[in-house]
Structure formats: C-alpha cells, structure tokens
Amino acid sequence: MSEKKVSPSRKALQVRARAKNKKPKFVRAESWRFARFSLSWRKPRGLDNKIRRKIKGWPPGPSTGYKGPKIARFLHPSGYREVIVHNVDDLTNIDAQTHAIRIGHTVGKRKRADIITKAKELNLKILNFTATTQPKETDEEETTDEAKETKEKSKPKKEKKQKKAPKKEKKSKPKKGDKKQ
Secondary structure (H helix, E strand, O other): OOOOOOOHHHHHHHHHHHHHHHOOOOOOOOOOOOOOOOOOOOOOOOOOOOOOOOOOOOOOOOOHHHOOOHHHOOEOOOOOEEEEEOOHHHHOOOOOOOEEEEEOOOOOHHHHHHHHHHHHHOOOEEOOOOOOOOOOOOOHHHHOHHHHHHHHHHOOOOOOOOOOOOOOOOOOOOOOOOOOO
C-alpha cells in the first residue's frame, strides 16, 4: 500500500483547521447581559473580572493555547506564503514552490497587466487574479439597428402624472385673547 506523502505545510494546515474548529467564539465580558456591549472581543482589564481571572464557569478568553502550528501560521489556505507585489521588480526574489503573490490594491491597470504577464512567465500563483478583469471587446455587429431597437424596447415608458388641483389656503380664525388690528 503506497500512501501519499503530504507536505509538512499541508499537514500543518489540516491541524490548523482542526484547531480552529475546536476554538470557541470569544465574546466580550458581560455582553450577554447588557445591550450596550457588542459581542466583539475586548480585553478584560478589571480587577475582579472573571474572564481575565479565568474563573471556572465563565466564558474562555484568548490565550496562546489556541494557536495553530508554527509552520502553518501566516499561510494562505492554499498552502502558499503570501507576498504582496507592487511592481515587476518585486517578482525577482519569489520562490514559485512556496510563495504566492497578491497584487497590491493600489496598483493600476497597466502595471497590473505587466505583473500578471511576468508572473505567468515565472509560473507564480496569483491569489487575486479574479480582481483583474479584462474589458470586454464590443463587436461592430452589435451596434446595428436591431440592437438599437431592442434597447429602446427595454426602456420603460414614462407615465404622465395627473396634475392635482392646488390646495385652498384656510383662513385662520383669531384665537381667544388675540387683539384685532
């Protein structure tokens, strides 16, 4: 029986996933008691705080015991280590076996296209490749009279609004105690 050898990072990713399933949802102290507190975790700092003191019967707080394996830390779920790239020169020191690139969000279309072509040459995995969409080419046939007619048909027709009669202003009666002028 030949078994597949799983890479250490792949095995560590599986251990990390298993540990994450066991990890509880950490909630802010007393958040279940008061509506003004959100559920999002805040570090308890009070002297008598039961969660800070790790009293039995109170919700757990984050601690180092919930960490995943050191090998799997900061890995992308695909098993690669992420490297943010801002220009083509950043691709020179990247190992295709262990690293995957993420193109920085501030990079423009032209430089992004250059990075993608260079990364494909180097066989690098691009994590946010779907974020780069190519503009669709418009065919000349599409701009014929038939296409214009279908566009006009799809537009909703404007309905004429009926004019309402202007409201009559009511004359206010003088209140008791008002002087006539």
